[in-house]
Structure formats: structure tokens, C-alpha cells
Amino acid sequence: MTSYAYRIDSRDTIVWCSESWDDFAVANEAPEACGEAILGHSVWRYFEGLETRHLYRMCFNRVRSGLGDIVLPFRCDGPTTIREMKLRISLCRNKLLQNTGTVIRETSHRLPQFLFQQTTRPERIMSICGWCKRVESGGVWFDIDDAARAWEAFNGDSQPAFSHGICPSCRKLVTRELSGSEA
Ligand SMILES: [Zn+2]
Numbered sequence: 001m002t003s004y005a006y007r008i009d010s011r012d013t014i015v016w017c018s019e020s021w022d023d024f025a026v027a028n029e030a031p032e033a034c035g036e037a038i039l040g041h042s043v044w045r046y047f048e049g050l051e052t053r054h055l056y057r058m059c060f061n062r063v064r065s066g067l068g069d070i071v072l073p074f075r076c077d078g079p080t081t082i083r084e085m086k087l088r089i090s091l092c093r094n095k096l097l098q099n100t101g102t103v104i105r106e107t108s109h110r111l112p113q114f115l116f117q118q119t120t121r122p123e124r125i126m127s128i129c130g131w132c133k134r135v136e137s138g139g140v141w142f143d144i145d146d147a148a149r150a151w152e153a154f155n156g157d158s159q160p161a162f163s164h165g166i167c168p169s170c171r172k173l174v175t176r177e178l179s180g181s182e183a
Helices: 020-027 050-064 144-155 168-179
Strands: 003-008 014-017 070-075 081-091 097-108 125-129 135-137 140-142 161-165
Touching: 003 020, 050 070, 050 081, 050 097, 050 161, 050 168, 070 168, 125 144, 135 144, 140 144
Parallel strands: 125 161
Antiparallel strands: 003 014, 003 097, 070 081, 081 097, 125 135, 135 140
16 A cells, blocks of 8 residues: 655654655645655645644644554545545654555546646635545535536636635544544
């Protein structure tokens, strides 16, 4: 299984990343995220959404306090790939925190380009879950693919703006993981 990893120090600065990281960045058509470019930067640059950041921070704190690894599912899609992944947050030597992403399943699939572009003129805000990438509309959370199709049908080429949050089922999952209930 493909996996990549990076480590952060006690100030949340990225200090190391695996060689596989670059392959991953290139596969995601995000060469600007290659190892050399991310080293020395705060990890918070790369997480969007206040609540997502808050939950990651709580996960990091928990692992740092020695309560054991945290494993969470998440989605990391590229422009032509749906990627179901697992994130393991663990403590390694020198008290560095290691985040290891492992690809569980990869499906070739072309998602609309606008999902990966920065919006210049947002027409409407869509809420997207930072963990499972589902999109909220009218209180219901849709698969990003269905949401994109519906958006295109109603809005044509205009681009939605995304606000990053967390859906109820992911919140439940993360909260359960944080409360440390043994599986
Ligand atoms: Zn979610």
C-alpha cells in the first residue's frame, strides 16, 4: 500500500517528510507541495477550516501526551483520483509527531476542475467536510461527485466558494477517537 509520512516538531513545524511524499505531491498535481517546499513551514498552513484545525490540534495534543496513536479515515482526492486514506498520528523519537497517510483505495475518476481551483469570484458558499470531502446542501451531506454534478447542472461554469468544516458523522468519529474509547 502506498503511504507517505511527515513529522512535525513541538512547535508544529514540518521538519521531515518521507521520500514518497514527493511522488504523492506530484500525483496530486501539486508540485508546490513537494518536500523541499513544505519543510520549515507550520503544518497549519495545510489544514483548512477552523473546526478541522481545532480537531487536529486536539488529536496532536492527545498523541503528544502519550495516550497512544490515533487512526482516522479521510479522503484526499486529486484532479483525476478519488483516494480513500487512513491517517495514523503517532509519536516517534525526539518527541516528533509523525503523520502517516496510507492509501486504502484509489479510484480513477475525473472530478470537475473547479474543485481544485482557487475561486476568484465566489458565487455561493458550499460547505465541505475537511475529512470525508462530502458537501453540505440544505442540511444534507452529499458525496462530492453528486454535489459537483448538481452544481454544474444548476450553475454552469460559475465556481462555488468552499467553506471548510466537518460533517456530523466525521465529528462523531473524531470525538470518539479523542475520548480514547478502546475499540
Ligand atoms: Zn465528513
